Amino acid sequence: MAALGYTKPQTYEELRAVLSSGTVHFPKRLRQVAIFLWQHPSEVALGTIAQVADQAGVQPSTLVRFAQIFGYSGFSDFQALFKDRMKGSWPDPQGSQEKAPEPNANLHFLNGMVGACQASLGRIGTGFDVDSFETMIDHLAAAELIYVIGSKRAFPVTTYLSLTLSQQGVRNVLVDNVGSTALDQVGCITPRDAVLAVSFSPYNSITPDLVAVAHERRARIVTITDSTFSPLVKLSDTWLEVVEQDFGGFRSLAASLAVGMALVHGVVAQRTG
Amino acid sequence: MAALGYTKPQTYEELRAVLSSGTVHFPKRLRQVAIFLWQHPSEVALGTIAQVADQAGVQPSTLVRFAQIFGYSGFSDFQALFKDRMKGSWPDPQGSQEKAPEPNANLHFLNGMVGACQASLGRIGTGFDVDSFETMIDHLAAAELIYVIGSKRAFPVTTYLSLTLSQQGVRNVLVDNVGSTALDQVGCITPRDAVLAVSFSPYNSITPDLVAVAHERRARIVTITDSTFSPLVKLSDTWLEVVEQDFGGFRSLAASLAVGMALVHGVVAQRTG
DNA sequence: ACGTTTTTCGAATGATATTTCTATTTTTTG
DNA sequence: CAAAAAATAGAAATATCATTCGAAAAACGT
Numbered sequence: 104m105a106a107l108g109y110t111k112p113q114t115y116e117e118l119r120a121v122l123s124s125g126t127v128h129f130p131k132r133l134r135q136v137a138i139f140l141w142q143h144p145s146e147v148a149l150g151t152i153a154q155v156a157d158q159a160g161v162q163p164s165t166l167v168r169f170a171q172i173f174g175y176s177g178f179s180d181f182q183a184l185f186k187d188r189m190k191g192s193w194p195d196p197q198g199s200q201e202k203a204p205e206p207n208a209n210l211h212f213l214n215g216m217v218g219a220c221q222a223s224l225g226r227i228g229t230g231f232d233v234d235s236f237e238t239m240i241d242h243l244a245a246a247e248l249i250y251v252i253g254s255k256r257a258f259p260v261t262t263y264l265s266l267t268l269s270q271q272g273v274r275n276v277l278v279d280n281v282g283s284t285a286l287d288q289v290g291c292i293t294p295r296d297a298v299l300a301v302s303f304s305p306y307n308s309i310t311p312d313l314v315a316v317a318h319e320r321r322a323r324i325v326t327i328t329d330s331t332f333s334p335l336v337k338l339s340d341t342w343l344e345v346v347e348q349d350f351g352g353f354r355s356l357a358a359s360l361a362v363g364m365a366l367v368h369g370v371v372a373q374r375t376g
Numbered sequence: 377m378a379a380l381g382y383t384k385p386q387t388y389e390e391l392r393a394v395l396s397s398g399t400v401h402f403p404k405r406l407r408q409v410a411i412f413l414w415q416h417p418s419e420v421a422l423g424t425i426a427q428v429a430d431q432a433g434v435q436p437s438t439l440v441r442f443a444q445i446f447g448y449s450g451f452s453d454f455q456a457l458f459k460d461r462m463k464g465s466w467p468d469p470q471g472s473q474e475k476a477p478e479p480n481a482n483l484h485f486l487n488g489m490v491g492a493c494q495a496s497l498g499r500i501g502t503g504f505d506v507d508s509f510e511t512m513i514d515h516l517a518a519a520e521l522i523y524v525i526g527s528k529r530a531f532p533v534t535t536y537l538s539l540t541l542s543q544q545g546v547r548n549v550l551v552d553n554v555g556s557t558a559l560d561q562v563g564c565i566t567p568r569d570a571v572l573a574v575s576f577s578p579y580n581s582i583t584p585d586l587v588a589v590a591h592e593r594r595a596r597i598v599t600i601t602d603s604t605f606s607p608l609v610k611l612s613d614t615w616l617e618v619v620e621q622d623f624g625g626f627r628s629l630a631a632s633l634a635v636g637m638a639l640v641h642g643v644v645a646q647r648t649g
Numbered sequence: 650a651c652g653t654t655t656t657t658c659g660a661a662t663g664a665t666a667t668t669t670c671t672a673t674t675t676t677t678t679g
Numbered sequence: 680c681a682a683a684a685a686a687t688a689g690a691a692a693t694a695t696c697a698t699t700c701g702a703a704a705a706a707c708g709t
Contacts, residue, residue, distance in 0.1 A: 130676085130686060148422065149459045151666060162688055167668060177668060179695095186422045189462065208645065209513060210506060213638035217497045220630050224490045233483060240482060255539065259532035263629065266528065281554050353637045356536065357493050357630040364626040365486035372481065403656055403706085425697060435658055440698060450698060452665095 112173060115144070115188035121173075132161050136169045140185075148185035152178045212351060219350040223358035226346055236362075238341045239325040240369035246297030246323060249275040250289065253301035254308035260301045260327075260356055264363045271371045278313060289313045294321040299366070301327045301359065303347065306334050314338050327359055385446060388417070388461040394446075396604045405434050409442045411577050411603050413458075415619055421458035425451045485624060492623040496631035499619055509635075511614045512598040513642035519570030519596060522548040523562065526574035527581035533574045533600075533629055537636045544644045551586060562586050567594040572639070574600045574632065575608050576620065587611050600632055 112118040121127065122137055129137055139159035140147045147155055156163040163178075170181035243249055249268065253261035258279070265277035278285050292298070298317045302310045311334040318324055318338045326335045326342040336342050345362050347355045385391040394400065395410055402410055412432035413420045420428055429436040436451075443454035516522055522541065526534035531552070538550035551558050565571070571590045575583045584607040591597055591611045599608045599615040609615050618635050620628045 132687065145463055149463060152668090153666070163667075164669080164689080165687070168686085179667070190418055190422055207506065207510075209510065209638060209642040212641045213500070213504075213509075213635065216634045216637050216641075217500055220497050220634050221494055224493050224630070227486065227490055231486075233480065236486075237480075237482065256536070258539070259536040259633075262535055263529070263532040266531070267626065351641065353540065353641060355630075356633055357497070357628075358490075360532075360629055360633075361489045361493050362486065364489050365482060368485045368489075368624060368626060369482040405657065424695085426695090436697070437659080437699080438657075441656090452697070 112184065115184045118173070118184060132165050133169055133172070135159060135161055136165060144185055145189065147182060148189045152182075215350040216353060216355070219348040219353075220355040220357040222348045223346065223355045224361060226348075227358055227361065232343060235341050235343050236365075236369075239343065239366060240373055242297050242323040242325050242340060243299060243366065243370045244373040247293070247295040248297075249273065250278055250292060250296060250298045250317065250322070251275055251301075252278045252285075252289075252298060252310055252313050252317075254280070254310050256303050256354060256356070257301040257308075257310070257359075260359045260363055261299075263360060264299065264301075264367060267364065267367045268370075271367060273367070273370060273374070280309065285309065285313055286316065289316045289320075292317050292320045292322045297323040297325065299325055299327075300335055300339070301363070302333055302335050303329045303354070304333070311335060311338075327362060385457065388457045391446070391457060402605075405438050406442055406445070407605055408432060408434055408578075409438060411605050414603050414605070417458055418462065420455060421462045425455075488623040489626060489628070492621040492626075493628040493630040495621040496619070496628045497634060499621075500631055500634065505616060508614050508616050509639075509642075512616065512639060513646055515596040515598050515613060516570050516572060516639065516643045517646035520566070520568040521570075522546065523551055523565060523569060523571045523590065523595070524548055524574075525551045525558075525562075525571060525583055525586050525590075527553070527583050529576050529627060529629070530574040530581075530583070530632075533632045533636055534572075536633060537572065537574075537640060540637065540640045541643075544640060546640070546643060546647070553582065558582065558586055559589065562589045562593075565590050565593045565595045570596040570598065572598055572600075573608055573612070574636070575606055576602050576627075576632075577606070579605075579607050584608060584611075600635060 112121055119141075122141060136159055139155075143158070146158055150158070152163045152166055156166050159166075166178050166181075170176075170178050173181065175181040251261045251265045251268070261277060262279075265275055268275045276288060278288050289298075296317075298314060300310060300314050302308070314324060314326075314335055315338060324335075324339045326333070326339040327345055328335055328342060329344065329346050333342075343362065345358050347358055349355065385394055392414075395414060409432055412428075416431070419431055423431070425436045425439055429439050432439075439451050439454075443449075443451050446454065448454040524534045524538045524541070534550060535552075538548055541548040549561060551561050562571075569590075571587060573583060573587050575581070587597060587599075587608055588611060597608075597612045599606070599612040600618055601608055601615060602617065602619050604617070606615075616635065618631050620631055622628065
């Protein structure tokens with residue numbers, strides 16, 4: 104185990120913090136190692152133990168010892184810190200493009216749209232109702248069959264939900280109202296089923312009607328919607344508020360999709376776990 | 377030696393140029409490899425052959441074959457390209473925000489998903505092909521009727537595109553293949569029409585077939601896809617690369633939706649302005 | 650539909666990287 | 680200054696990785 108009182112650093116930042124804190128005093132070679140990986144982290148991430156040792160001017164075994172002092176089983180474990188830190192940060196193609204103030208109207212709109220999406224996503228972090236989220240997963244995981252309902256703007260969300268559920272082996276029915284058969288479909292719902300409804304304002308689609316039928320038939324109902332005023336709220340066992348921003352009248356769906364994917368993931372995890 | 381007329385690429389940029397030139401035609405697995413390392417270069421740089429092969433969904437030996445086609449002795453040689461490119465580009469110390477350690481597995485996934493969405497959106501800013509974007513708008517605005525085509529993961533995008541177009545008064549046909557009538561629908565396309573196709577890897581849906589028909593019927597074809605290896609590229613008058621990030625196998629659609637909305641907005645603006 | 654060529658897979662092999670261990674050197678301490 | 684403790688280097692052992700190769704499958708052309 105770690106020869107230090109510390110628990111072993113889980114991230115590169117933690118490691119750096121420990122190193123810079125000055126609380127650890129290394130003998131010569133180990134200090135050499137510490138200095139090298141402070142100054143050349145990318146070499147550590149990319150190289151083999153032999154290459155790193157060579158560049159740092161120490162023996163490979165010294166690197167292993169160093170790693171073990173921090174509680175790692177060996178160099179590979181330790182190196183993973185550096186790799187993780189580096190992952191996802193691929194250098195951009197050197198376009199040297201200056202963030203030009205957008206002269207182009209269409210591009211301006213694109214940027215605005217991207218901004219709206221990011222704002223929507225950002226709101227998930229604040230005031231997210233974790234309990235409701237968990238409960239929704241419970242209900243959906245317990246269901247015999249999941250009915251996915253949503254129209255108009257919500258329809259893209261439900262199609263993706265349905266597709267993903269199916270790909271994960273979770274049986275579900277996408278109530279798409281092709282052939283105007285939606286009411287007949289929800290007429291087949293049993294109390295052992297669950298409904299996953301998605302609806303955004305204005306709430307003038309048939310979604311509330313369909314969910315009302317499901318409610319009468321005593322199915323569990325979980326809802327993603329964008330305000331407490333949604334007619335679905337009073338029909339639902341649990342619901343989650345996801346507010347999408349819009350730009351120039353075009354609304355983002357990014358947050359709803361992200362939350363939806365997380366729901367699917369949770370259901371799968373619960374069923375298989 | 378290299379099975380190609382080319383001398384082997386000495387840098388990552390050269391490799392990328394060769395790949396995007398479209399002059400090389402790969403069989404299925406090798407194409408898979410090409411797509412993966414196009415989209416996840418950092419995984420290639422940081423991983424072992426086994427890890428990369430796993431993520432790309434191929435055998436390790438396939439990676440070796442791929443490298444050898446380009447004249448390298450093996451994977452290690454080839455990987456050096458990626459490592460070199462990455463070297464020296466250590467990510468900046470992030471703004472010291474402490475990531476609240478997420479105790480809840482489901483919440484952790486949600487955060488990851490949000491991150492994937494934001495990363496996808498972020499990539500729009502860098503290296504976005506404005507010219508293609510403008511040309512796409514021109515083509516679509518000039519069309520008599522717009523056919524919107526996309527299956528599987530792309531379908532949520534096309535439904536939203538079709539809905540939004542209709543709401544903005546732009547007549548369009550969503551080729552949804554309900555009743556397996558998609559081929560008959562595209563059989564009605566005329567040279568005055570335009571096709572807006574959306575397709576992501578793996579490109580194993582009927583979308584390429586449908587677009588091929590439209591191409592024969594001399595319609596303008598504009599495409600949103602995620603790599604130059606999409607079979608739609610060679611059929612398209614203009615195309616745009618939109619790379620979506622994934623988290624735990626669940627892929628974001630945020631960037632594609634944002635770009636799609638911007639396209640719709642541009643078409644409307646051009647028609648009414 | 651058949652035979653040929655190309656491509657893929659997976660196990661066996663060879664190479665390399667990592668870790669462990671011990672003799673030796675250096676540092677610390679009484 | 681000597682003895683004990685700690686640290687180091689280097690070699691040996693182990694584990695992992697990369698590559699090769701032949702059989703099976705798929706694709707292609709006739």
